[in-house]
Amino acid sequence: MDTPPLLTNKRVAALFYEVSELLRIKGEKFKPQAYAKAAHAIETLREDIADVSRQGKLEEIPGVGTHLAAKIEEIITTGRLEYLENLQKELPAGVQELADLEGIGPKKALILNRELGITTRAGLEEAAKAGRIRDLPGFGELSEKNILRSIGAKGKSVRFLLGEVLPVAQDIVEQLAALPQTKQVSLAGSLRRRKETIGDVDILATSPEPAKVMDVFCSLSSVDRVLVRGPTRSSVVLNTGLQADLRVVKEDQFGAALQYFTGSKDHNIALRRLALERNWKLNEYGLSDLSSGKKIAGKSEDEVYRMLGLPFIEPELREDRGEIDAAKSGSLPDSVPYGSVRGDLHVHTSWSDGKESIRAMAEAAQSLGYEYIAICDHAKGPQFSRGLTEEQRARQGKEIEQVNRTVEGIEVLAGVECSIGEDGTLDAGNAALQDLDVVLAGVHSGFRMPGHEMTQRMVAAMQNEYLDIIVHPTGRIIQQREPADLDLAVFFRTAAERHVFLEINGFQNRLDLPDIHCMKAREYAVRFAIGSDAHTRDNLGAMEFGIATARRGWLEAKDIINTLPIRDLRTVLGS
DNA sequence: GCCGTTTTCGGCCCGACTGTTTTCAGTCG
Numbered sequence: 001m002d003t004p005p006l007l008t009n010k011r012v013a014a015l016f017y018e019v020s021e022l023l024r025i026k027g028e029k030f031k032p033q034a035y036a037k038a039a040h041a042i043e044t045l046r047e048d049i050a051d052v053s054r055q056g057k058l059e060e061i062p063g064v065g066t067h068l069a070a071k072i073e074e075i076i077t078t079g080r081l082e083y084l085e086n087l088q089k090e091l092p093a094g095v096q097e098l099a100d101l102e103g104i105g106p107k108k109a110l111i112l113n114r115e116l117g118i119t120t121r122a123g124l125e126e127a128a129k130a131g132r133i134r135d136l137p138g139f140g141e142l143s144e145k146n147i148l149r150s151i152g153a154k155g156k157s158v159r160f161l162l163g164e165v166l167p168v169a170q171d172i173v174e175q176l177a178a179l180p181q182t183k184q185v186s187l188a189g190s191l192r193r194r195k196e197t198i199g200d201v202d203i204l205a206t207s208p209e210p211a212k213v214m215d216v217f218c219s220l221s222s223v224d225r226v227l228v229r230g231p232t233r234s235s236v237v238l239n240t241g242l243q244a245d246l247r248v249v250k251e252d253q254f255g256a257a258l259q260y261f262t263g264s265k266d267h268n269i270a271l272r273r274l275a276l277e278r279n280w281k282l283n284e285y286g287l288s289d290l291s292s293g294k295k296i297a298g299k300s301e302d303e304v305y306r307m308l309g310l311p312f313i314e315p316e317l318r319e320d321r322g323e324i325d326a327a328k329s330g331s332l333p334d335s336v337p338y339g340s341v342r343g344d345l346h347v348h349t350s351w352s353d354g355k356e357s358i359r360a361m362a363e364a365a366q367s368l369g370y371e372y373i374a375i376c377d378h379a380k381g382p383q384f385s386r387g388l389t390e391e392q393r394a395r396q397g398k399e400i401e402q403v404n405r406t407v408e409g410i411e412v413l414a415g416v417e418c419s420i421g422e423d424g425t426l427d428a429g430n431a432a433l434q435d436l437d438v439v440l441a442g443v444h445s446g447f448r449m450p451g452h453e454m455t456q457r458m459v460a461a462m463q464n465e466y467l468d469i470i471v472h473p474t475g476r477i478i479q480q481r482e483p484a485d486l487d488l489a490v491f492f493r494t495a496a497e498r499h500v501f502l503e504i505n506g507f508q509n510r511l512d513l514p515d516i517h518c519m520k521a522r523e524y525a526v527r528f529a530i531g532s533d534a535h536t537r538d539n540l541g542a543m544e545f546g547i548a549t550a551r552r553g554w555l556e557a558k559d560i561i562n563t564l565p566i567r568d569l570r571t572v573l574g575s
Numbered sequence: 576g577c578c579g580t581t582t583t584c585g586g587c588c589c590g591a592c593t594g595t596t597t598t599c600a601g602t603c604g
Contacts, residue, residue, distance in 0.1 A: 030587055034576040065577050103593085105602050140595060260589090265604070272588045279581080283589055 008050050012072055013043040015081045022087040025095055025106040037063040040266065042072075044321045044516075046523055048489070050076050094119030102150035103143075111136055125151050159197035160242055161478060163508025163545050166191065169201045172220060172244065179216060181209040184254055188261035193315045194548035196478060196511050201244035202261050210248035217246045253285050255300035260284035266320035267313075274308050274324065282308075316551040321519065335551045340563045341543060343372035345438060346417070346471060346503065346531025351396050352377035352386050354535045358396075358412065359403050364537035366410040372566050374438045375400060376415035381427025384419070384444075390432045397435075411566055413437035413575075417471060419444045424460025426467070433466035437575040440503070440531075442471035443484065451485035458491055462498045468573050469529045470495065471503040472512040480509065488517060492524035501561055501572075502526055504553075506546025507533040518553020527572075529561050 016039035024032040041063045042049055052058055053076055058069040075081050092113055097120065099109035112118045115136055116127055127133055128144040128151075169191055176185045182205055186192070189202030207213045214234050218226045227235040227243070235245045249257045260268060260283065268282075275282040279290045286298025287307055297303040302312050310327040314335045317323040326332045347361055348354030354361070358375055365373040377396070380387035388396060393416070400414050415438035418426040426433070426441050433439050441461055449457065461467065473491070474483035495502055502521060505512045510533065513521065518528070530546035532539055550560060557563040561572050 028576095031576055033587070037577080063577065067576060103602070107601060138595065138600070142594065146594090261604095263604085265588095269588055276588080277580090281589080285590095 008048065008076065009042055009045055011079075012049055012075050013039040015075055015084055016042065016068075016071075019081070019084050019087060021096065022084070022091055025091060025099060025110060026087070027107065027110070034063065034068075038068050040320065046520065092119055097121060098124060101147070103146050104150070108138065111138065121151055158241070159199050159479070160240070161508045162191070162194060162196050162198060162511070162548070163542060164240075165198045165201060165242060166194075166545075168222065168238065168240070168242070169203070169244070172201070172217075172222065173203060175220065176203070176205060176213060176217065176246075179207075179213060181207050181212045183207055183251065186258055188258055189263065192262045193264065193318055194545075194552060196514070196549070198242075201238075201242060203244065203246045204254070204258055204261055205246065205248050206251045206254050207248055213248055214246065249284075252299050254298075255302070255304050256282070256286040256298040257284045259301045259304050262315050262318065264319050267318040267323070270320050270324050271308065274310075278308075314551065316548060317554065319552070321516075333554045334556050336547060336555055336557045336560055336563065338544065338547050340557050341370075341530060341547060341560065342565060343370045343374070343411075343562050343569070344532050344534065344540060344543060345374045345413075345415075345469065345529045345562050346376055346440060346505065346533050347373055347540070348377055348417075348533070348535045349375055351375075351388055351392070352384065356537055358399055359407060361534070361537060361540075362403050362407050362410055362412050364540055366407065368540060370410060372411040372413055372569065374413040374415040376417045376438065376440050379416050379418045379426070379428040379432075381419040381421075381444075387427075388416075390429070393432060415440060417442065418467075420457060420461045422446050422449070422457060424457045424463075426461065426464055430464075430466060433464075436466075437570070438468050438573055439464075439466045440469045440471045441467055442473075442503075443475050447475045447481065447484050449484070451487060454484050455487040455490050458486065459494050462494050462500045467498075467500055469501045469503050469531075471531065472505040472507075472510050472533070473502050474512050474514065474517065476510070476512055476514070478509045478511065483512075483514070488520060489524075492521045492526050495521070496524045496526050501529045504528050504530045504546045504549050505533050506530060506542035506544070506549070507539070508542060508545060511545060511549045513549075513553070515549050515552035518550060518555055522554060522559065527561055528555060528559055 016035045020032040020035035020039065041061050053073060058064055058072055071081060071083060095109045095113050098104055098112060099106050112124065116132060118124050118127055124147060128147045133139050133144050134141045169187055173185055173187055176182050185205040188204045191198050191201055205213055210231060214229065218229055218234055218236055222238050223236045224239045225237050227237060233247045235243060237243055272282045275287060280296060281288050281290050287296045287304055288294060289296060297307040305312050311332060313323050313327055344365060349358050349361055350356055362373055378384040378387035380389045397414050400412050404412050414436050416428060416436055418428050418441040420426060420441050420443050476483035502513055530543060530550060532542040534540045534542065561569060
């Protein structure tokens with residue numbers, strides 16, 4: 001088949017996930033798990049599944065046995081899965097839609113369908129209003145009310161951007177930490193893992209006076225209303241619409257609880273399996289021996305991992321993407337530390353579409369402790385009417401020199417952000433590029449090209465000898481624009497061969513390259529540059545989200561060129 | 576459907592909560 005390699009892995013995984021879902025609705029007990037486990041393994045597989053199949057090594061994938069191997073072969077050769085098609089025929093359409101509702105699972109969805117013939121949410125709403133649901137087994141009057149409420153609330157489960165949520169949540173943590181009654185307090189959940197989108201904020205604390213901590217939490221100025229207020233757990237809705245939960249646990253359980261509430265769910269499941277192998281049990285209260293019931297660990301996360309025979313695993317890695325095997329074999333990445341970036345390589349000023357002067361940005365960067373900053377305003381292409389002409393670029397160069405002479409403690413590099421045309425050419429001439437310290441280029445229009453054309457466009461751009469960094473490589477905007485269709489294997493291989501660095505753009509709605517692609521690119525020995533894409537001095541803080549993305553992508557300081565001191569940076573940039 | 580220093584058969588992560596029951600199934604995180 002001539003399907004692009006990564007699409008095949010995705011497709012196989014997607015079909016298996018769907019089988020898993022339908023089997024779950026059918027009431028199968030363990031098969032859904034088996035399909036979901038295999039789907040996850042295939043999704044995060046580094047090799048192209050078609051290659052694995054050609055080498056006859058499908059059954060070496062964890063969770064894939066003879067039967068699933070045969071089904072994978074079927075998908076690779078025919079693009080279809082008959083087993084799934086039969087399941088789809090067997091199960092009435094719409095049952096899944098019902099099961100997606102809050103409070104309705106596969107069992108109840110099937111009962112509603114079998115007993116009342118309901119196949120849509122509208123049908124369900126009508127039946128609930130008519131009081132026809134209360135007499136079904138397992139349902140009552142209250143069920144009808146809850147069904148109506150969850151139908152009304154559909155679509156409300158929005159996810160927020162990491163960059164929006166993190167500062168707010170850190171502020172809450174600081175306020176709680178400042179209380180004399182608080183002993184320990186930490187972020188948990190997807191926010192602690194720095195996932196790119198966040199469903200709700202989880203905070204964990206220990207205190208001799210939980211009630212006082214709960215009181216303060218529920219009456220914070222950022223709280224809109226209190227949902228639940230209990231002795232050990234409270235939930236509030238913040239002014240932004242975001243939900244936040246605080247749990248207060250016993251001190252000797254803090255580590256186990258932090259581990260548990262940090263997740264991810266899949267990581268926890270894998271960890272508990274590991275505990276079971278030793279006849280131990282792991283839950284939010286601690287690690288304990290199954291036969292004696294004796295507690296083994298729980299005070300700190302470090303202790304929990306250590307007793308399981310593992311080194312500490314950074315929260316950003318806890319996605320069940322191979323981190324537990326890597327921990328076992330001592331091959332976890334040495335995650336790039338948050339403080340290790342020495343400069344920002346993607347900054348705009350009022351010379352193009354930024355809001356502030358070169359001096360203002362340089363001084364702000366200097367106060368963040370950076371050694372250098374690259375001013376990379378847009379070139380004057382068709383996309384950027386406010387981009388710089390070559391004459392303006394020369395004048396900007398003079399201003400950069402002057403800032404370098406007068407602002408102490410920071411080196412300002414002269415750069416540009418070019419646009420990559422549909423044929424792969426850059427919108428600035430080589431004569432202009434050769435004198436610059438750093439040349440960025442990215443796609444700013446024409447995102448929806450067919451995959452092979454987009455790949456060619458990128459490959460062509462990377463032939464330019466002055467190009468240093470491809471910025472926001474996939475062009476995705478989180479929750480707004482899908483990533484461009486790119487053959488990542490070709491893209492990464494070319495970047496590595498041409499010594500072109502790939503940006504990890506930290507701007508809150510970009511985070512591009514995304515974490516999973518960083519993981520993949522790493523296999524090709526690609527190197528990266530993290531940039532904030534700042535247009536104001538406050539935006540410079542987005543570097544933190546770029547580093548978080550790099551950490552989630554298993555990257556180390558040596559993979560990131562802007563962890564280098566200025567001299568070494570200039571060497572790799574060839575400037 | 577997978578998998579094995581407890582097992583080639585009999586397990587498969589764990590606990591809380593809710594609403595339904597009258598001891599528990601279903602759902603959720």
